[in-house]
Amino acid sequence: MTTEPAVEISGLVKNYGPTTALAGLSMRAERGQVTAVLGPNGAGKTTTVEICEGYRRADAGTVRVLGLDPVRDAKALRPRIGVMLQSGGIPTSAKAGDYLRVIARFYAQPIDPGLLLAKLGLTESARTQFRRLSGGQQQRLSLAAAIIGRPDLVFLDEPTAGLDPQARHATWDLISGLRAAGSTIILTTHYLEDAERLADHVVIVDHGRLVTEGTPAELTGTQGQLRFRAEPGLDTASLLAALPPGSAAKESPAGAYLIELAGSVDPQLLAAVTAWCADQGVLAQSLRIESRTLEDVFLELTGRELRP
Amino acid sequence: MTEIVEGQGSTDWPAPAPGAAPVPRMVAAQAGLELRTLLRNGEQLLLTLIIPVLLLVVFSSEALISFGRGSRINFLAPGILALAVMSTSFTSLAIGTGFERRYGVLKRLGATPLSRSGLIAAKAVTVGVVEIGQVVVIVAVSLALGWAPHLTAASVVWALLVLAAGSAAFSGLAMLMAGTLRAEATLAAANLVYLVLLGIGGVIFPLTRFPAGMRPVLRLLPSGAMSDGLHSVLQAGAGLPGRDLLVLALWAIAGISLAARTFRWE
Numbered sequence: 001m002t003t004e005p006a007v008e009i010s011g012l013v014k015n016y017g018p019t020t021a022l023a024g025l026s027m028r029a030e031r032g033q034v035t036a037v038l039g040p041n042g043a044g045k046t047t048t049v050e051i052c053e054g055y056r057r058a059d060a061g062t063v064r065v066l067g068l069d070p071v072r073d074a075k076a077l078r079p080r081i082g083v084m085l086q087s088g089g090i091p092t093s094a095k096a097g098d099y100l101r102v103i104a105r106f107y108a109q110p111i112d113p114g115l116l117l118a119k120l121g122l123t124e125s126a127r128t129q130f131r132r133l134s135g136g137q138q139q140r141l142s143l144a145a146a147i148i149g150r151p152d153l154v155f156l157d158e159p160t161a162g163l164d165p166q167a168r169h170a171t172w173d174l175i176s177g178l179r180a181a182g183s184t185i186i187l188t189t190h191y192l193e194d195a196e197r198l199a200d201h202v203v204i205v206d207h208g209r210l211v212t213e214g215t216p217a218e219l220t221g222t223q224g225q226l227r228f229r230a231e232p233g234l235d236t237a238s239l240l241a242a243l244p245p246g247s248a249a250k251e252s253p254a255g256a257y258l259i260e261l262a263g264s265v266d267p268q269l270l271a272a273v274t275a276w277c278a279d280q281g282v283l284a285q286s287l288r289i290e291s292r293t294l295e296d297v298f299l300e301l302t303g304r305e306l307r308p
Numbered sequence: 309m310t311e312i313v314e315g316q317g318s319t320d321w322p323a324p325a326p327g328a329a330p331v332p333r334m335v336a337a338q339a340g341l342e343l344r345t346l347l348r349n350g351e352q353l354l355l356t357l358i359i360p361v362l363l364l365v366v367f368s369s370e371a372l373i374s375f376g377r378g379s380r381i382n383f384l385a386p387g388i389l390a391l392a393v394m395s396t397s398f399t400s401l402a403i404g405t406g407f408e409r410r411y412g413v414l415k416r417l418g419a420t421p422l423s424r425s426g427l428i429a430a431k432a433v434t435v436g437v438v439e440i441g442q443v444v445v446i447v448a449v450s451l452a453l454g455w456a457p458h459l460t461a462a463s464v465v466w467a468l469l470v471l472a473a474g475s476a477a478f479s480g481l482a483m484l485m486a487g488t489l490r491a492e493a494t495l496a497a498a499n500l501v502y503l504v505l506l507g508i509g510g511v512i513f514p515l516t517r518f519p520a521g522m523r524p525v526l527r528l529l530p531s532g533a534m535s536d537g538l539h540s541v542l543q544a545g546a547g548l549p550g551r552d553l554l555v556l557a558l559w560a561i562a563g564i565s566l567a568a569r570t571f572r573w574e
Contacts, residue, residue: 053419055574079328079421089416091408093345105337106420108327149421150325174321181321 004067006031006153006184007052012061014047014208021047022058023208029186029201034179036199037188038298040307044208045188046086049155052186053083066153079107082151084142086158090130096141097126100148107149116144121170136167143171147178154178156187160194172197192294202294206302220291224265226273228257228284235280242276244269257284265289328421338422338430342404343437352400355502356442360392361449367512368453385450385457386467386538387511390474392442394509394531397435397475399502402482405431406494409486415574424573432479439475458545466541466548473556474534480563481530487571510535527552530559 007029014022022044029035039045050056051063054070054077063070068077090099097117104110117123120140125133133141139162146154159175160168175185175198189195195202196216204211204219212219232254239259240249247269248260261269270289277284328334346352368381408414417427447455457463485494507513509531515523526532537552 055415055418075423078419080326081419083416083419085412085416088412090411091341091345091413092411093349094341098341098344102337102341103420106329106334106422108329109325111322145416149327150322152324152326177321182323183321 004031005029005064006033006066007035007186008062008064009048009052010062012048012051012063013059014044014051014056015059020208022051022061024061025205025208025210026061027203027205027210027213029184029203031184032179032182033200034175034185034187034198035201035203036195037186037203037205038190038192038195038294039188039205039211040190040302042307043206043302045205046157047208048205049157049186049188053081053155054078079149080152082146082149082154084146084154084156084159086161089142090138090145092131093129095127095129096122096133096137099130100141100144103145104148109150110148111150113144113148116148120144120174121167135162136164139163140167140171143174147174147183151183153184153186156185158189159187160189160191192298196294204298204301211301212297216294217291219297220294221264224261224269225290225292226259226261226265226269226287227290228273228277228287229255230257230277230282230284231255234282238280239273239276242279243272264291331423331426334422335426335430335433338417338427339433339437342430342434346400346404346434346438352404356392356395356400356438357445360388360395360442360446363391363512364388364446364449364453379454379456381450381453381455382457382543383514383539384512385446385455386542387509387535388446388450389443389467389471390509390531390535390538391506391511392446393439393471393475393534394478394505395502396438396442398478398482399498400438401431401435401479402486402498403491403495405483405486406489406491406498409572409574410491412574418573435475435479439471443471457542462547463541463545467538469553470534470537470541470549470556473553473560474530474537477530477534477556477559477563480560480565480567483567483571484563487567487573505529505531508532510539528555530556533559 005028009028010026012022012025025044025048037045037048047056051058052065052070054074057071065077066080070077097113100113100117104113117126120143122137122140122144125137130138130141139159143156143159146156156175160171163171172194175187179185187194187198199216201213202216202219203213232251234251234257236249236251236257240247243249243259244261246262249257251257259269259273274284364384368384414427418424482498485497489497505511508518508526509529510526511531515526515532515536518526527536533552533555537549537556540546540549540552
C-alpha cells in the first residue's frame with residue numbers, strides 16, 4: 001500500500017468565460033478514506049470533481065488522481081475510478097437491469113449485477129425503463145453503475161440528493177461498506193448530515209477556494225456548549241462566577257440555560273455547573289453537552305446569504 | 309463476477325479489483341444495449357421499417373406516379389433500399405445520439421473503460437446490423453411484389469458498396485448534427501431532411517422527372533447519389549457506379565472529419 005494520496009490537487013484554476021469556478025483550489029484525499037467536499041451552490045465542487053474525472057482540463061494547477069494525470073493517463077485511470085454524475089447519464093429507455101449488466105461487461109471482475117440490484121432494493125425494478133423509475137431509484141441505479149466495476153476510487157456527485165430517509169440510510173450503509181472494503185470515496189454534498197455520518201475528512205470550498213479542511217471532529221470541536229433546563233430567572237451572574245475563566249452563561253429563552261466555553265466542555269466544567277446547581281437547590285433537567293454541528297461551522301465560514 | 313457476502317446484519321462489499329474488459333466485449337455489450345433500445349422504440353421501427361415497406365407496397369400497387377418505362381417495383385425497390393439506409397444511418401442515428409448527448413449518456417460513458425473509438429465502433433455495429441435487417445426485409449417484400457433486379461455477382465457487390473458508402477456518408481452527417489445542435493433541433497432537422505431527401509432523392513420520384521438543370525445537383529447530394537447508384541446497378545444493369553461512389557465517399561470524408569472536429573460530448 002502506498003502512502004501517496006488518492007487525489008492531490010494544487011493551485012487549481014478554472015474559468016468559464018468571465019466566471020471563475022476555481023480560484024487556486026488545493027486539497028487532498030487520502031486512500032481508504034471518505035472525503036466529503038462541501039460548499040454552497042456554485043462553490044466549485046462539481047468542477048473540481050469533473051477535473052479529477054478527466055472531463056475538463058484546468059486552466060492552471062496540477063491534479064494527480066491515483067498518481068495519474070486524469071486527461072493524459074485517462075486510459076489507465078478510467079477502469080480504476082467509478083463515477084456518479086449529479087444527474088442523468090443513463091439512457092432513458094434502457095431497462096435498469098439491462099443497463100447494469102452492460103456496464104458490468106465493461107469491467108474485468110465486476111460485482112454480479114443481480115446481487116447489486118438486490119442490495120440496492122432495485123430487483124423489482126430490473127425490467128423497468130430508466131425514465132419510469134422514481135427519483136430515488138434512478139439515483140441508486142446511477143450509484144450501482146459507479147461501483148459495479150470494483151473501482152479503487154469512487155466519485156459521487158450529490159449521491160443523496162432527492163432521496164427519502166430509507167434510501168439515504170441505504171446509501172450511507174453502502175458508502176460505509178465500500179470504505180470498509182478498502183475503497184476510497186470522494187463525495188460532494190450540501191447535506192451536512194452526509195458528511196457528519198460518513199466522512200473521515202471534510203473539505204469546505206467556497207468561491208473556488210479551500211475554506212477549511214479537517215476531520216468532522218476537528219471542524220466542530222473547537223467550541224463546546226452545555227445546555228440545561230431549570231426554573232426561569234436563575235442568577236446567571238452567580239453561575240458564571242462559579243465557572244472556569246473564559247466561560248459564558250446566559251438564559252435564553254426563559255428557563256433554557258446555555259453555557260459556552262472556548263475549547264471543548266471538560267469534566268471540570270460539568271462538575272462546576274452541577275455543584276452550583278446543588279448549591280442553589282436547582283434540579284438541572286435535559287442537561288446535555290454539545291459541540292457545534294458541521295452546519296454551524298459551514299454557515300459561519302460560508303455566510304448566510306443565499307446563493308444563486 | 310463477484311458475490312456480495314451477506315454478513316451478520318451488515319454487508320461485506322468486495323474489495324476493489326479494477327480492470328477493463330477486452331475491447332471487443334465492451335463494444336459488443338454497448339452495441340447490444342443500443343440495438344435493444346432501438347428495437348423497443350416504436351417511432352424508430354416506424355421510421356426504419358414500416359414507412360419504407362408501406363411506401364413500397366403502396367406505390368408499387370397503384371399507378372399514383374408515372375415512372376416512365378419499366379415496371380414500378382423495379383424502380384421503387386432500389387430507391388426504397390436507399391431510403392431505408394438513410395433512415396437508420398442518418399435520422400435514427402442523429403436523433404438517438406443527440407438525446408444521448410443531452411441526457412449525459414455520452415458523458416457518463418466517457419468515464420467507463422469504453423473509449424470513444426469503442427463507442428463509435430458500437431454505433432457502427434448497431435447501424436450495420438439494423439441495415440442488414442432492413443435490406444433483408446425490403447428485398448423479400450420487393451421480390452414478393454415482383455421485383456426483377458439485374459442480378460450478377462458484380463451487381464450485388466456494387467449495390468452493397470453503394471449502400472455501405474451511403475451509410476458512411478449519412479452517419480458522418482448524423483454525428484455532425486448530433487454533436488453540435490441541441491437534441492430538439494437535431495430531432496426536427498433530422499426528420500425534415502429525411503422528408504426532403506425522400507422527395508428529391510430519387511426514391512419515389514425519378515430524378516429524370518426533375519428539370520434538367522436540377523438533375524446534376526440532385527445527383528451530388530448523398531441521397532441522389534445513393535439512389536442513382538442503386539438504380540444504375542440493379543435496374544439498368546450498369547457496371548461500377550464510379551461517379552456516385554465518389555460523391556458518397558467525399559460526403560463521408562467531409563461529414564466524418566467535420567464531426568470529429570466539432571463533436572461536443574456534453
